[in-house]
Amino acid sequence: MFQFLQPGPLVDRDLVLQLIERSPGDPAHDVVPSYRFKMTRQDRAVEMGRIDLRVGNTHNLIMYGGHIGYRVHAEYRGQHFAARAVRLLVPLARAHKLGTMWITCNPDNWASRRSCELAELELVEIVDLPPNIDMYFQGERQKCRYRLYL
Numbered sequence: 001m002f003q004f005l006q007p008g009p010l011v012d013r014d015l016v017l018q019l020i021e022r023s024p025g026d027p028a029h030d031v032v033p034s035y036r037f038k039m040t041r042q043d044r045a046v047e048m049g050r051i052d053l054r055v056g057n058t059h060n061l062i063m064y065g066g067h068i069g070y071r072v073h074a075e076y077r078g079q080h081f082a083a084r085a086v087r088l089l090v091p092l093a094r095a096h097k098l099g100t101m102w103i104t105c106n107p108d109n110w111a112s113r114r115s116c117e118l119a120e121l122e123l124v125e126i127v128d129l130p131p132n133i134d135m136y137f138q139g140e141r142q143k144c145r146y147r148l149y150l
Contacts (some may be wrong), residue, residue, distance in 0.1 A: 002024070002025070002033050002055070003068075003083060004022050004033070004035070005092065005095055007019055007035065007037075007092045007140065010024055010037070010088040010089070010092075011042065011088075012084045012085075012087070012088055013042075014041050014042050014043065015040075015041070015081055015084050015088070016039075016040050016041065016042050017037040017038070017039060017040075017051065017085055017088055017089070018037060018038050018040055019035060019036075019037055020033070020036050020038050021035070021036040021038060022035055022036075023035075023036070023054065028052055028060050030060060032054050032055055032056025032057075032058060033054075033055050033056065034052050034053060034054045034055065034091070035050055035052065035053045035055075036050060036052050037050065037051050037052070037053075037085070037089075038050055039051060039072065039076075039081055039085055044109070047073070048065065048072060048073055048076040048081055049070060049071050049072035049073050049076060049081060049082070049085075050070065051068065051069070051070040051071075051082070051085045051086070051089065052068065052070070053067060053068055053089045053092060053093060053141045054066070054067050054068070054069070054108055055067070055093075055096045055098065057098070060133060061102070062102050063104075063127060063143075063145070064104055064127070064129060064133060064135060064143050065104060065135075066102045066103045066104040066105075066145075066146075067093065067098060067102050067103065068086055068089060068099045068101065068103045070082045070085060070086070070112075070115070070150060071085075079113065080115070080118055081117040082111075083114075083115045083116075083117075083118035083119040084119075086103070086115070086116075086121075086146075087118040087119055087120075089148060090110065090148070094150045097118070098150055099149075099150055100147055100148070100150060101121075101146075101147070101148045101150055102145060102146065103116050103119075103121055103145070103146045103148075104143040104144060104145055105143065105144050105146070106140060106142065106143065107126055107142050107143075107144050108135070113144060116144075116146040119148070120148065121146035121147060121148045122146060122147050122148070123144060123145070123146055124144050124145045124146065124147050125144075126142055126143070126144050126145070127142065127143055128141065128142055129141055129142060129143060
């Protein structure tokens with residue numbers, strides 16, 4: 001039985017991750033439990049972006065979706081908030097005994113690829129998406145697979 005943990009304070013200098021949602025997942029639909037955080041600055045409550053940690057190991061998550069998904073609002077990009085937020089979530093991923101953490105992104109998303117590199121993930125491969133998953137229906141065709149051993 002899955003049990004959510006208290007993530008504790010998630011702070012890196014001026015970046016703060018605030019927990020806003022826990023989702024229990026849905027095994028019948030291959031959806032794992034997840035945490036959702038908003039990225040804010042320590043000195044103000046303005047949301048700069050969001051980051052999710054998905055806890056589980058389904059085939060589609062490991063190959064195409066990734067354990068972490070993030071989005072930084074346009075006006076806050078270029079300040080490495082995504083990479084820093086990923087590193088802040090590593091202890092929580094370890095506490096859930098993930099063993100290996102995967103992040104995926106589109107091959108042409110150079111900002112996301114750079115965020116993965118700055119967060120010290122290793123590019124393992126670029127894979128073709130199978131035509132029977134949602135991302136394919138949305139027009140995506142490939143994913144870069146980045147790995148971090150926990």
